[in-house]
Amino acid sequence: MENLQTNLQKLDHYLESVRKSGVSNYINGESRQAISGEQFETISPVDLKPLARVARGDARDIDLAAKAAKAAQPEWAAMSGVQRQKILHRVADGIVAHAEEIAFLECIDTGQALRFMSKAAIRGAENFRYFADKAPSARNGLSLPTTGQANITTRYPVGPVGVITPWNTPFMLSTWKIAPALAAGCTVIHKPAEFSPVTASLLVRIAADAGLPPGVWNVVNGFGEDAGAALTQHPDVKAIAFVGESRTGSMIMKQAADSLKRFHFELGGKNPVIVFKDADLERAADAALFMIYSLNGERCTSSSRLLVEAEIYDSFMATLAERVKAIRVGHPLDPETVIGPLVHPVHEKKVLEYIEIGKADGARIAAGGKKHAGPGGGCYVEPTLFTHASNTMRVAREEIFGPVLTAIPFSSEDEAVSIANDTPYGLAAYLWTSDVTRAFRVSEKIEAGMIWVNSENVRHLDTPFGGVKASGIGRDGGDWSFDFYMETKNVSFATTTHHIPRLG
DSSP states (O other): OHHHHHHHHHHHHHHHHHHHHOEEEEEEEEEETTTTTTEEEETTTTOOOOOEEEEEOOOOHHHHHHHHHHHHHHHHHSSOOHHHHHHHHHHHHHHHHHHHHHHHHHHHHOOOOHHHHHTTHHHHHHHHHHHHHGGGGGOOOOOOEETEEEEEEEEEEOOOEEEEEEESHHHHHHHHHHHHHHHHTEEEEOOOOOHHHHHHHHHHHHHHHHHOOTTTTEOOOOOOIIHHHHHHOTTTOOOEEEEHHHHHHHHHHTTGGGGGEEEEEEOOOEEEEETTTOOOOOHHHHHHHHHHHGGGGGOTTTEEEEEEEEEEHHHHHHHHEEEEEEEEOOOOTTTTOOOOSSSSSSHHHHHHHHHHHHHTTTTTTEEEBOOOTTTSSSBBBBOOOOOOOOOOOOOHHSOSSSEEEEEEEEHHHHHHHHHHOOOSSOOOOEEEOOOOOHHHHHHHHHHOOOEEEEOOOOOOOTSSSOOGGGGEEEOOOOOOOHHEEEEEEEEEEESSSOOOOOOO
């Protein structure tokens, strides 16, 4: 408790300015309230008490931000990659300097546990450093010679981009989208999620202090139906990078169809982890539990469906149930906490409703299954394990986005693949086996954008990140990010005096 009390005292210090001045928009290098003067209140899921008043932007604020981004675009795009590299490294330095403040604010705003959020700032800084170092070569192309012709490709920034980020790990995901956009030479209009807007305001100020020119990075807070819709439809915004629900991605595509924007969507998932009897079962259990109960289960790559070979199903479930019951639920700033409160009462209600749906459909609760009386009386839900489920149940088919694991037995390799692919989603999959030929065989058949074999989700920034089916469009990571934020141009040079047909 002493550590928790110390952390609460630190939190009061970090929240002082947030509570005093609120969370404002940031447009063309200036903090400003919404043009309408309207605000909304963000609450902490720990105790449901107000954290801050937040500027409620609408179409007028988006228009102002888009105009600022458009005006700043030529100079930022013309800046050398080496210059952008230096600025983005200074942003990373600023993030590291504010690491504890970022972690504490993220914990109290989202409910995520400090043991995970303590790494959020460091990962955000790594994102900026990685793409900073790619900035000097972002425009590099290819030489494609052929008979009588030399072709040279090059890339250039697509222009102002809209970035819409989710509420689950908002700081890290903001850096994951914005860093490559800036490295590519794009200016940005960022709309954070209304459930957790606090750290976006801190992040853009860190960037300004690092020397990012006015207008290059703008932030407009607000709701999807006004600020979000205006951003997706604005003619000066050339691309939209969105992380969130699949149905929201579909709505954005419809809203922006008339302007023919390009889209990058990182959407939902109902990701399987397949455990064969020949696997290292202790490590498989560790990975399965980590990937659903870390980050409160509020992660797109969570292993929310556990497929276990029938011969070991009962013993594996018994082991898991005991471990799930031992997972610590508590205040997010308590260093011992694994699961904190869910982000908002609206989301807590959804997760609890899914637990009741699972019980009604016939799945058995082996652990958890109800609201938890956590400190502060906030949105706490017990880590829950459903067993003896089938893939036809809603808890096996629909994204719950909470600490709920649904375990399904399978009898053969073909059945495991069939169950894994029987979903509208296709973001990630996890495979556990000691048979290397099976690993190749099964991973080839799984319909997912990313597959980890004998591993939890371990990210390597050079690799492509993204999904198939209803889980998204496009890839992040490495040069795949630049494929979205940049246009490719081909220039063809004649190297011989070739015949040109004469007309007229």
